[in-house]
Amino acid sequence: MLPIERIEAIPARVPTIRPHHLSFATVDAMDVVIVRVTAGGIEGYGEASTIGGPRWGEESPEGIAAIAGHYLAEVMLGQDAMALNAAEDRIARAVRGNYFAKAALCMAIHDVVARAKGMRLADLLGGPLSTALPLAWTLASGDTARDIEEGERMLGLRxxxxxxxxxxxxxxxxxxxHVSAIARAFAGRASIRVDVNQAWDEPTAARWLPALSDAGVTMAEQPVAGWNVPAMARLQRANPRLAIMGDEGIATPQDAQRHVTEAACHAVALKPAKHGGVAGTRAVAAIARTAGLGLYGGTMLEGTIGTLASLHLYSTLGEYAWGTELFGPLLLRDSLATTAIEVRDFAIHLPEGPGIGTGLDADKLEHFRTDRRRTLVP
Ligand code: MUC
Ligand code: MG
Incomplete structure (x- = not known):
């Protein structure tokens, strides 16, 4: 028995190393919410981040902090952290939606338990199938020449x-x-993918995806709105050389099942935040793998804590046809964690534990926090 004694959800804002341009926002700082759980005197950590506030998805940093630090804390305080399945089920049932908040708390509880057992989180989850996963980078400076320069630097650094x-x-x-120029610059040396983040309608996607494919692009993430599963299916059928990837459209296992039933994509971006925690991520991954869809270890550009939590979980799930993009900490100018992620030979490497394999830097959190701490103590 490891009773949960304290749950805190602390919002913080960490600047990026350069502006990150997406279809719906330009980001020069990342809003993260650190969830700190204490059980049996041991602390564990989880993290949720949003990209441009509630613009990538519905959840905002303020909402995540309120849901995790108040509504979910209310039902989890005093519960046994060791009973992980029961904890996750209780979290899932306590509140509708709000998957980012649920995932951050779920991860923190898993981290506490792994630390209490003196294990790596990946070992608590049954053990890694691989301890190094391929690591992609997003070129999104907003300028073609700068992107090429940045890509060359990344290749040079391996x-x-x-x-x-x-x-x-x-x-x-x-x-x-822009994409064609970059694809030409890296032809034969790097793979080029695009993420439209739902910005196109179907006629625009139908017109321009073939040009991207001809330019050498191998994967196109969420070209149309997440709800428009039939359009995804038509686009995938019309562009068989291109893997269309579902991201915003695939949060729940039911979303994943619908994409499979409608043959709406060849690849699925996993993100524990979208899926609400460990069980949801495992379910989505299982549906995707069963249907022969390629897995991608996605990111919400979390800092080191959220990135490592995802890495431990991803390492247990099987093959990643499209690798991972767990580069969030490398886009941030500073870190709320006590250790850095290990990146070499084009891969991110699983750290030794216990738990996720890093501590929380309390001074940095104090420096970057944006709100008063939300604490519920029984
Ligand atoms: C997204 O939609 O995939 C992941 C990498 C990146 O640059 O943005 C995110 C969000
Ligand atoms: Mg995406």
Whole structure:
């Protein structure tokens, strides 16, 4: 028995190393919410982040802090952290939706238990199938020449050889010219993917995806709105050389099942935040793998804590046809964790535990926090 004694959800804002341009926002700082759980005198950590506030999805930093630090804390205080399935079920039932908040608390509880047992989180989850996962980088400076320069640097450092380009904010012909120039610059040396973040309608996607494919792009993430599963299916059928990836449209296992039933994509971006924690991520991954869809270890650009939690979980789930993009900490100018992620030979490496394998830097959290601490003590 490891009773949960304290749950805190602390919002913080950490600047990025450069502006990150996406179709729906330009981000120069990341809003994260650190969830700190104390059980049996041991602390565990989880993290949720939003990209541009409630713009990538519905959840905001303020909402996540309120849901995790108040509504979910209310039902979890005094519960046994060791009873992980029961904890996750209780969290899932306590509140509708709010998957980011649920995932952050779920991760913190898993981290506490792993630390209490003196194990790596991945070992608590049954053990890793791989301790190093391929690591992509997003080129999104907003400038073609700067992106090429940045990509060359990443290749030289042997950090990344898979590049995702964020498009959809500019006219499609401008975007396609930008992507084509970068694909030409890295031809034979790096893979090029795009993420439209739902910005196109179906006719725009139908017109421009073939041009991207011809330019050498191998994967296109969420070209149309997440709800538009039939359009995803038509686009995938019309572009068989391109893997269309579901991201915003695939949060719940039911979403994943619908994409499978409608043959709406060839690849699925996993994100524990979208799926509400460990059980949801496992369910989505299982549906995708069963249907032969390629897995991608996605990110919400979390800092080190959320990134490591995802890495431990991803390492237990099987093969990643599209690798991972767990580069969030490398986009941030500072860190709320006491250790850095280990990146070499184009891969992110699983750290030794206990738990997620890093501590929380309390001074940094104090420095970057944006709100008063929300604490519920029984
Ligand atoms: C997204 O939609 O995939 C992941 C990498 C990145 O640059 O943005 C995110 C969000
Ligand atoms: Mg995406």
């Amino acid at each position: 950090r990344h050889r898979d590049f995702k380009l964020k498009i959809g904010a500019k006219a499609p012909e401008v975007d396609v010219a």
